[in-house]
Amino acid sequence: MKPGTRLKSAACDTEVMVIRCADGQIECGGAPMGEAKPAEAAPLSSDFSAGTLMGKRYVDADGKYELLCVKPGKGSLSVDGVALVVKDAKPLPASD
Amino acid sequence: MPTDIQPSGPALPLARWAGRQLRAMAHDYGLPAIAALDGATLMGERGSNNGYTISGRTSAGLGGSRLLPTRDGGWFALTLIRDIDRELLPALFCDAGFDHTAEGAIDAAVVRFDCAELVERGRALGLPVASADEFPASPPVEVMVQGEHRQRVGGDRRLVIDLSAIWAGPLAGHLFWQADMEVVKVESRTRPDLIRRDDPATFDLINQGKANILVDFASEQEKAALIALIRRADVVIESSRPRALRHLGIDADALVREVPGLVWLSVTGHGASEEPANWVGIGNDCGVAGGLSRAMAELTGEIGYVGDAIADPLTGIVAAREGLAALRSGKAQRIGLSMSAIVAMALAEEQAHDRAALDAELRAWGTSVGAPFPNVPRRAIQGEVRATGADTARYLPELAQC
Numbered sequence: 001m002k003p004g005t006r007l008k009s010a011a012c013d014t015e016v017m018v019i020r021c022a023d024g025q026i027e028c029g030g031a032p033m034g035e036a037k038p039a040e041a042a043p044l045s046s047d048f049s050a051g052t053l054m055g056k057r058y059v060d061a062d063g064k065y066e067l068l069c070v071k072p073g074k075g076s077l078s079v080d081g082v083a084l085v086v087k088d089a090k091p092l093p094a095s096d
Numbered sequence: 097m098p099t100d101i102q103p104s105g106p107a108l109p110l111a112r113w114a115g116r117q118l119r120a121m122a123h124d125y126g127l128p129a130i131a132a133l134d135g136a137t138l139m140g141e142r143g144s145n146n147g148y149t150i151s152g153r154t155s156a157g158l159g160g161s162r163l164l165p166t167r168d169g170g171w172f173a174l175t176l177i178r179d180i181d182r183e184l185l186p187a188l189f190c191d192a193g194f195d196h197t198a199e200g201a202i203d204a205a206v207v208r209f210d211c212a213e214l215v216e217r218g219r220a221l222g223l224p225v226a227s228a229d230e231f232p233a234s235p236p237v238e239v240m241v242q243g244e245h246r247q248r249v250g251g252d253r254r255l256v257i258d259l260s261a262i263w264a265g266p267l268a269g270h271l272f273w274q275a276d277m278e279v280v281k282v283e284s285r286t287r288p289d290l291i292r293r294d295d296p297a298t299f300d301l302i303n304q305g306k307a308n309i310l311v312d313f314a315s316e317q318e319k320a321a322l323i324a325l326i327r328r329a330d331v332v333i334e335s336s337r338p339r340a341l342r343h344l345g346i347d348a349d350a351l352v353r354e355v356p357g358l359v360w361l362s363v364t365g366h367g368a369s370e371e372p373a374n375w376v377g378i379g380n381d382c383g384v385a386g387g388l389s390r391a392m393a394e395l396t397g398e399i400g401y402v403g404d405a406i407a408d409p410l411t412g413i414v415a416a417r418e419g420l421a422a423l424r425s426g427k428a429q430r431i432g433l434s435m436s437a438i439v440a441m442a443l444a445e446e447q448a449h450d451r452a453a454l455d456a457e458l459r460a461w462g463t464s465v466g467a468p469f470p471n472v473p474r475r476a477i478q479g480e481v482r483a484t485g486a487d488t489a490r491y492l493p494e495l496a497q498c
Binding site: 002003004005006017018019020021053054055068070 | 184186189191192217221337339374
């Protein structure tokens with residue numbers, strides 16, 4: 001997995017851009033994310049259903065993973081079953 | 097190096113277009129203070145006052161934006177002014193080991209990709225990027241939502257709430273002040289307008305005469321007080337991406353539907369609706385996205401930035417013009433302004449108006465790398481420049497007792 005890869009959730013509408021990653025399994029809604037959407041949607045795990053927010057960056061505790069949400073959805077993000085958290089980013093103006 | 101450096105550089109392309117917009121506004125609405133302004137001054141005062149140099153493929157002034165060649169022969173404009181954006185470069189270039197501090201690393205990475213791929217990925221990442229050969233994704237001016245009419249009494253001073261930052265939005269607010277409106281600049285406690293610190297002379301010029309209030313957007317009470325103020329206003333100017341506005345607890349569309357006659361100006365890089373609303377654009381890269389750098393390259397063979405953050409002043413002028421028209425109509429409306437599309441519109445209109453004169457100016461600009469920016473007269477400060485938060489108690493009295 002390379003930074004810059006766009007991953008789609010199998011369980012909801014979420015899409016992310018990979019900013020930083022290691023060898024673990026990136027998941028959304030409890031299901032592995034992939035570059036293509038699976039033909040059949042995965043069930044949304046109730047443990048990973050807090051939702052993703054457009055434009056937020058999500059990180060793990062060790063700073064090995066960072067994902068940018070480019071399309072929001074109902075699932076929440078995890079790596080190998082461990083939930084990612086929102087990185088505190090400053091809002092910015094759209095222009096100038 | 098050019099051999100014929102003049103003490104004052106070549107004329108700013110599109111300044112005559114800007115001047116015509118100002119004169120039309122002054123005539124249509126009977127505004128002598130706006131009749132006294134000229135396009136070259138509003139577009140060139142920052143560069144002139146700060147002694148900018150025409151610097152080709154690097155943007156003038158701080159040099160935060162650069163034009164870089166891509167694998168397919170295109171030109172990619174990348175603006176890097178914040179550390180949080182530099183962290184995204186490994187993702188932009190699909191290279192976990194990318195080190196932006198290495199000499200020439202960005203240039204070498206850009207040339208490995210086609211321009212369109214970099215623009216698409218850069219925009220998804222929220223980076224201010226552009227292609228010299230793109231077509232603006234949105235119309236220059238778009239009425240997004242409409243609401244009820246308000247009957248205005250002639251003598252009442254219009255109230256403008258200016259939530260925008262840097263240059264384009266604040267310039268629109270400045271023109272409303274010139275049109276004798278009461279303008280209140282709103283700054284965030286955690287995120288003040290950085291131009292106050294980085295370029296105080298320009299800040300003073302475009303924010304003089306405005307009241308200044310400071311709002312803590314983490315406080316529900318302060319946000320509610322601000323929204324109550326907005327409900328009393330005639331015009332709102334804002335330049336936030338949709339999610340940032342939501343984060344601030346401001347629902348522009350709902351306010352326009354609810355408050356009769358409220359004119360809401362959304363200043364954006366590339367459009368205020370659908371996907372482009374999430375893209376980031378600033379004055380220099382939006383000038384590239386509007387086709388101005390390509391137009392110059394076709395005349396000179398050398399690509400480069402035209403003017404200083406040229407999309408900003410052009411957009412400020414158009415926003416003021418559209419705001420005045422909407423006020424006159426009395427109908428509540430949210431108007432999206434796209435900086436890149438406004439540059440493309442100005443370019444096309446000026447080409448239609450006087451192609452030979454514009455081409456001569458673009459040719460002169462493109463062949464004057466290293467020359468100073470044109471001198472424009474330094475405008476006098478005629479209004480008070482209020483300190484940050486100086487007027488919070490006056491406009492948000494419900495907060496005064498705490």
